[in-house]
Amino acid sequence: MSQNVVAERYALALYELAKETNDVQKIEGELRVVRKAINENPAFTTLLSSPNLTIQQKKNIVNEIFAKLSPAVLNTIMLLIDRDRENDIADVAQSFIDYASRDSxxxxxxxxxxxxxxxxxxxxxxxxxxxxxxxxxxxxxxxxxxxxxxxxxxxxxxxxxxxxxxxxxxxxxxxxxx
Structure with missing residues (x-):
């Protein structure tokens, strides 16, 4: 599991929601894409963390890049942006993947x-x-x-x-x- 307690909490909440809607595999796949995109493009996280962009501009960027994500994943990312936790997106994705892997x-x-x-x-x-x-x-x-x-x-x-x-x-x- 991740050392990031905040990421663990968001991931657990998203995982519980995914279990309720039977979307664990779908969301896990989407989060693997998100994690890969963030890990392979560190400039993306730097861009999202920029104080020069408004929260709405950051959300617009995420909406353009991840337009095909399910609402649950997209809303989780938006919530992280609202709470100034852009740097935790990859950790949330990894924690969710860990939960799904452990249960399966x-x-x-x-x-x-x-x-x-x-x-x-x-x-x-x-x-x-x-x-x-x-x-x-x-x-x-x-x-x-x-x-x-x-x-x-x-x-x-x-x-x-x-x-x-x-x-x-x-x-x-x-x-x-x-």
Missing amino acids: GVAEAKVYSVRPLTSNETELISATFAAKVDRRSLNIENVVDSNLLGGIKVRIGNRIFDGSLKGQLDRLARTLTT
């Missing part, structure tokens, strides 16, 4: 590998590591990292499973130097 038995995972994983490899990794964290499956984001030299590194929440060649060499070096 799915965990978010980042898998670092030297090359892009095939769908079969992704399924095998999901099946193997989901059991280790007591989940049904993993929602895997593959990150290509040529520094690993070989193998994979899996990050699920705050747990890291390092089976990379670089990680093995680092552990061997620590063992030999102590």
Whole structure:
């Protein structure tokens, strides 16, 4: 879960609303898009946080960019803007995703590998590591990292499973130097 208490509260309220209307998957998908857009464009958050823009101008910008979002998601973003919490939008999205994942038995995972994983490899990794964290499956984001030299590194929440060649060499070096 997020360290941002405010984001947790907004996300929980939105999650409860989504459960009541049976829209959890739809809203989760929309919030993944919002989170990705914000994380890949830090200038967007800077723009929304600008004191040179009025609240209405900020809302107009959000309405133009996220016009196809459901009313619940759009209203939550507007409420965050009204309360001068533009910097919390990505945290709210992440917290909502965490709630939805936890309730559905799915965990978010980042898998670092030297090359892009095939769908079969992704399924095998999901099946193997989901059991280790007591989940049904993993929602895997593959990150290509040529520094690993070989193998994979899996990050699920705050747990890291390092089976990379670089990680093995680092552990061997620590063992030999102590």
